[in-house]
Amino acid sequence: QSALTQPASVSGSPGQSITISCTGTSNDIGGYNYVSWYQQYPGKAPKLIISDVSNRPSGVSNRFSGSKSDHTASLTISGLQAEDEADYYCISYTTSTTWVFGGGTKLTVL
Amino acid sequence: QLQLQESGPGLVKPSETLSLTCTVSGGSISTSGFCWVWIRQPPGKGLEWIGNIKDTGTINYNPSLKSRVTISVDTSKNHLSLSLRSVTAADTAVYYCARRRRGSSGLDFWGQGTLITVSS
Numbered sequence: 001q002s003a004l005t006q007p008a009s010v011s012g013s014p015g016q017s018i019t020i021s022c023t024g025t026s027n028d029i030g031g032y033n034y035v036s037w038y039q040q041y042p043g044k045a046p047k048l049i050i051s052d053v054s055n056r057p058s059g060v061s062n063r064f065s066g067s068k069s070d071h072t073a074s075l076t077i078s079g080l081q082a083e084d085e086a087d088y089y090c091i092s093y094t095t096s097t098t099w100v101f102g103g104g105t106k107l108t109v110l
Numbered sequence: 111q112l113q114l115q116e117s118g119p120g121l122v123k124p125s126e127t128l129s130l131t132c133t134v135s136g137g138s139i140s141t142s143g144f145c146w147v148w149i150r151q152p153p154g155k156g157l158e159w160i161g162n163i164k165d166t167g168t169i170n171y172n173p174s175l176k177s178r179v180t181i182s183v184d185t186s187k188n189h190l191s192l193s194l195r196s197v198t199a200a201d202t203a204v205y206y207c208a209r210r211r212r213g214s215s216g217l218d219f220w221g222q223g224t225l226i227t228v229s230s
Contacts, residue, residue: 001173003156034215038157045206045223046157051216089157093215097170099147104156 004028004090004102011108017078022090022102023071030071034093037066037075039086040104046089050075077107085109112136114207114221122228128197132190132207132221140165140185145210147217148181148192150203158203160192164212197228 005023012018022029022037029035033053038046048057050066053073063078073092077084090102118130132146139146148160161171163181171179180193190207204225208217 036215036217038217045220046217047220048216048218051214051218055214055216057216057218091157091159091215091217096173098172099159099162101149101157101159 001094001096001098001100004092004100006088006090006102006105008103009106009108011110012077012080013110014080014082016080017076018080018107020075020077020088020090020105020107022073022075022092024073024092024100025071027096028071028092028094028100029068029073031095032093033068035066035068035073036091037064037073038089038091039084040089041086080109082109112209112219114209114219116205116207116221116224118205118224118226120225120227122197122201122226123230124198124228125196128192128194128201128226128228130192130194130205130207130224130226132192134188134190134209138185139183139188139190143212145212146181146183146190147208147210148190149206149208149217150201151206151223152200152203160205162210163190199228202226202228 037050040046053068054066113135147162178195204223206223209219
């Protein structure tokens, strides 16, 4: 199975909004609403920030939102803050009853 | 509060078998409705899904690792296990265990991870 495609890096200034894309196929993202997103700081375990395309777990800032169109899922962070600087990963369920991660995106807050 | 804690040897020689344990505290690993997942991350690289075991006993593996990996649960010890055979340097990674609620895609609880280095 091939990894989902994410941009290697994105950047934005404080207060701005950024969007990270996660592109798959009809065999994964396009076939299910089972996409979640994770935030990871260096040396730390990933943290769930969006599940099932657009559900935000309790305690996660409402500046984080998720969506999906066809084979591409997106994570949007609004009102960018310095603390948002981290790596972000998407994951999707697949038709093979397995799961596949995206390659990860490094977010830099300028 | 649910907590997961991975444990392992730290260093494994090439061609040997890596054995890891994920101890669950603050809840029962046999509670219905949950899946237990292994994920790894090579140094400086991205996350890789290794496999999961559901409360039904169904196990799914990453096709690229399927021939070498075994995941199991020991309900008496409340822990999850991973066995990876014939390891090479490419298996050097931080290994994480995590929990997913069935019917959802979210991995809501993670262990802190344990670094496994494959080297002679």
